[in-house]
Amino acid sequence: MKDAIIQILMGYLGSLGFNILFNIRGRKLLIASFGGLISWAVFLALESLLPSEAIRYFLSAAAVTVYGEVFARIEKTPTTTFLVPSVIPLIPGSSLYYTMNYALNKQWAAFSQRGFYTLQLALSLAVGIIAVTTLTRLLTLVRKKLRKAEFFSHFH
Amino acid sequence: MQPEQLLTCALDIGEQMLISGAEIGRVEDSIRHICSAYGCGRTDVFTITSSIVVSIEDTDRKFYTQTRRITATHTDLTRLDRLNALSRRICAARPSFDRVQEELQHICSGKTYPRWFEALASALIAGAFAVFFGGSWFDGLVAAPLGFALRYITWLLQRARLNQIFTNVVASFLMCFCAISMTRAGVGHDVNMIIIGNIMLLIPGIALTNSLRDMISGDIMSGMLRFFDAVLVAAAIAAGFILAASMLGGAV
Numbered sequence: 001m002k003d004a005i006i007q008i009l010m011g012y013l014g015s016l017g018f019n020i021l022f023n024i025r026g027r028k029l030l031i032a033s034f035g036g037l038i039s040w041a042v043f044l045a046l047e048s049l050l051p052s053e054a055i056r057y058f059l060s061a062a063a064v065t066v067y068g069e070v071f072a073r074i075e076k077t078p079t080t081t082f083l084v085p086s087v088i089p090l091i092p093g094s095s096l097y098y099t100m101n102y103a104l105n106k107q108w109a110a111f112s113q114r115g116f117y118t119l120q121l122a123l124s125l126a127v128g129i130i131a132v133t134t135l136t137r138l139l140t141l142v143r144k145k146l147r148k149a150e151f152f153s154h155f156h
Numbered sequence: 157m158q159p160e161q162l163l164t165c166a167l168d169i170g171e172q173m174l175i176s177g178a179e180i181g182r183v184e185d186s187i188r189h190i191c192s193a194y195g196c197g198r199t200d201v202f203t204i205t206s207s208i209v210v211s212i213e214d215t216d217r218k219f220y221t222q223t224r225r226i227t228a229t230h231t232d233l234t235r236l237d238r239l240n241a242l243s244r245r246i247c248a249a250r251p252s253f254d255r256v257q258e259e260l261q262h263i264c265s266g267k268t269y270p271r272w273f274e275a276l277a278s279a280l281i282a283g284a285f286a287v288f289f290g291g292s293w294f295d296g297l298v299a300a301p302l303g304f305a306l307r308y309i310t311w312l313l314q315r316a317r318l319n320q321i322f323t324n325v326v327a328s329f330l331m332c333f334c335a336i337s338m339t340r341a342g343v344g345h346d347v348n349m350i351i352i353g354n355i356m357l358l359i360p361g362i363a364l365t366n367s368l369r370d371m372i373s374g375d376i377m378s379g380m381l382r383f384f385d386a387v388l389v390a391a392a393i394a395a396g397f398i399l400a401a402s403m404l405g406g407a408v
Contacts, residue, residue, distance in 0.1 A: 006279065006287065007287075007288055010284040010287045010288035011284075011288055013280055013281075013283075013284035014280070014281050014284040014288060014356065016277075016280065016286045017277040017278065017279075017280035017281035017284065018277075018281060019233075020269055020274065020277035020280075021231075021232075021274055021277055021278070021281075022177070022232065022233045023232045023233060023234045023235070023268050023269060024233050024234060025234055025267075028233075028234075029236075032233075032273075039279055040192045055326045057316040076241075077237045077240065078178065078182060078236060078237060078240050080177065080178065080182075080233065080236065081236070081237055084177070084231075084233070086363055087362075087365065088361070088362075089288070091356070091359065091361030091362070091365070092361070093285065093289070093355055093356045093361065094160065094289045094352045095353055096355065096359055096390060096393075097348065097351060097352045097355055099394075100393070100397050100398070101348075103394060103398065103401075104397070104398045104401050122361075122364050122365055122368060123368055125365050126365050126368030126369050127368075127372065128371060129365070129369060130369055130372045130373060133373075134373075136301065
């Protein structure tokens with residue numbers, strides 16, 4: 001438990017550092033960095049339920065995209081502002097490093113296996129984001145249509 | 157606004173958005189909305205990560221085209237936020253050419269954090285991720301100054317106008333060389349963790365994720381460009397690491 005808390009906090013700090021490099025300022029800086037905390041917390045919380053890392057990557061990416069979409073609307077800013085910083089702890093940096101290490105030691109079977117695994121994690125991340133963005137776009141569209149229908153019903 | 161002026165405005169905004177880190181879809185939508193707000197009959201926009209082409213038709217059925225070539229990107233989410241707001245304001249109020257150019261100028265000269273502060277942020281990233289991936293506090297403390305130096309090295313290499321691949325080979329080489337020799341001298345427990353923390357500063361993780369997002373949402377061309385860019389950068393980082401490790405006697 002203590003390790004998990006340290007890890008989540010470090011994910012938060014790492015995300016905060018990147019948000020400074022991305023020139024996010026003021027209140028948005030806090031909201032964006034908190035997304036990094038959420039993404040890793042969700043990833044760890046599901047560990048006992050779902051052993052597959054790829055599925056947990058998908059779910060935490062989806063969770064954090066919901067967070068990004070909601071706050072993008074509150075703060076009236078593009079979703080990217082909160083989305084990109086939030087997924088930072090999920091970037092498979094260590095997986096990429098181990099892929100490189102296998103290449104260094106000429107363990108080619110392990111190299112390609114790890115390489116594809118890294119790609120798989122990145123893909124889960126992307127699909128998780130896309131799933132939620134598409135769903136939000138659909139919901140906005142439906143809401144607009146409903147509002148229009150309501151507006152015209154006054155004339156009948 | 158004259159059609160040529162409208163094109164200039166729309167493309168300037170689109171160009172800056174793309175440089176600041178917007179998705180392809182957002183850039184194309186913004187340009188299309190701006191052009192149709194000023195009454196263009198037909199607007200064709202084609203955007204990939206390195207270029208934008210826009211062609212519009214005015215009320216006299218005459219066509220106008222402009223393109224922009226984008227060579228470098230620099231993620232700046234505050235600038236993106238303000239550009240997005242500007243493009244909405246333009247669609248709602250249809251301001252004059254001079255007014256738009258003035259606002260654009262104002263946005264592009266917006267505040268950024270000073271370089272030493274960015275280097276401190278890099279130190280924070282390297283240190284935090286060294287611990288995040290399982291290193292000790294000591295590893296984090298060793299990774300942080302390396303991250304600080306790495307930021308300045310990358311900046312110097314970029315200023316010398318070296319290409320992106322070579323910049324990454326050299327930066328990764330220097331960082332790994334320092335990390336490995338420092339750990340051998342007793343500064344740091346686990347060299348893997350120190351390197352991983354610093355690799356987070358170099359790896360194109362965001363670019364890779366965005367490339368997959370582009371491809372899934374239908375922008376195949378941009379997706380493939382970004383994807384191969386990311387893979388090449390990753391290979392460059394690996395080359396720097398392998399070079400440093402081999403020079404210092406093989407396995408880490």
